[in-house]
Amino acid sequence: MLSESDLGAIWLTLRLATTVTVLLLLLGTPLALWLARTRSVMRGPVSALVALPLVLPPTVLGFYLLVFMGPDGPMGKLTEALGLGTLPFTFWGLVIASLLYSLPFVVQPIQNAIEAQGQQHAEVAATLRAGPWDTFWHVTLPLARPGIITAAVLGFAHTVGEFGVVLMIGGNIPGETRVVSVQIYDHVEALEYTQAHWLSAAMVGFSFAVLLLLYLLQHRNAARGLRYGV
């Protein structure tokens, strides 16, 4: 069955995914709102940047992050100057990498949900003397709820499933950077196929449960199927 180090990896993975999801909802929602409403010429380039991790192989991201956050990289120099040391091989290094990696999975559903509302609700709220902040909290956000739930679940699930980036910058430190996907890889490489099976089966079960939950939530909300987007 699952060994102690397997359970440690599972716990670390859940901690990482939760941290990343909370941070991404905080950072991604304003970004999605801006992308949905802006007419700036920057909309195209920013959208492309947000979507970039969908296209790039995780090894590319991992490799650049290793260099970028390393002692010679701009971010590494900054974190060292701030007395934080360098970020590879640390939990927060993984958090930053996962933020980038899972960004499109959070921003795009929220953006789609806001775009689908159109401007009418906000305009009606404005005629009733609601301020922009008031409109955002009491009209835009509640209407975008299905999109936000999708974003949270996808962001969480995608962080759980991450492998390539962690492999490149993780350093495989128990309790700090050895997440489930790396643990499974270790088992397979060490020819411990039985243990790899147990942990992989747990991952399949977990992923299915998450997606089923998402489907049921969406279904109840709006009688719709699971959709990437709204």
Added chain:
Amino acid sequence: MDRQLHTHRRRPLCAGRNLKARAAALVTGVLTMMAAAAGHSREVTIAVASNFTVPMQAIVARYEARSQQRIQLVFGSSGKIYAQIRNGAPFDAFFSADQEKPARLIDEGLAEPDSRITYAEGRLALWSRHNNLPENIQVLLKTSQFDKLALANPKLAPYGTAAQQVLHNLQLDARTRTRWVQGENISQTYQFVASGNADLGFVALSQIMRDGEIVAGSAWVVPQSLHTPVRQDAVILTRAVDNTVLADFWRYMQEAEVATLLASYGYARSQAVTPSREEGPHAE
């Protein structure tokens, strides 16, 4: 969103004829590629542990030049290649990073027992990008005047196991453990040090040595007495037992020219057939 979905659905219908032509072209293309692949199927394909990438390319280049035969190389970690062979990968021979996996393949009837050779014996080095690695490495490791110490995962990589043995034999493993960062193989361990994210790392001497010289930074070549030898075995797989090119390449692997080449990359001469006694503890 719904509107977008509709347009997506309609588009292929309008372009039906175009689609058919494209599909035909695709099928033709795939068939051509398959035919081309079949034409090359007599070529020898050897799967090689990634730590041996550079020397193997050099060896094969020399061999191809003199024999006019083509050898195709596939690189990966030994564990992955082993799993692929068990699942029917079309490889003719396997150069592993250890002795265990070729032995297993022989036990499982997937490799030829008689073909097994120990083609190289790896040397370990403690390496830093900086030029000022002190003479007395034990003092450095004891004073902990370094941030991270990279080593290959001892569970997966023979070089990692060797590194762990070195630290254990110097009674430094407990003291340094909190500073370990583990690469999943020796290539990644090298990368951790090369990118400056780890100050020090146990890497394969072959990774930092060309023509008998350390190419960058400074290194302590670990005495072989501090760890069990990192012996690397190769086997011919059962499916290629009658392959004459491969048999010829196997003879070439055991010639002096290859031994000299391997030494210039920092591999010790293989001592598998008649293992000699280890040298004294301060041989280096």
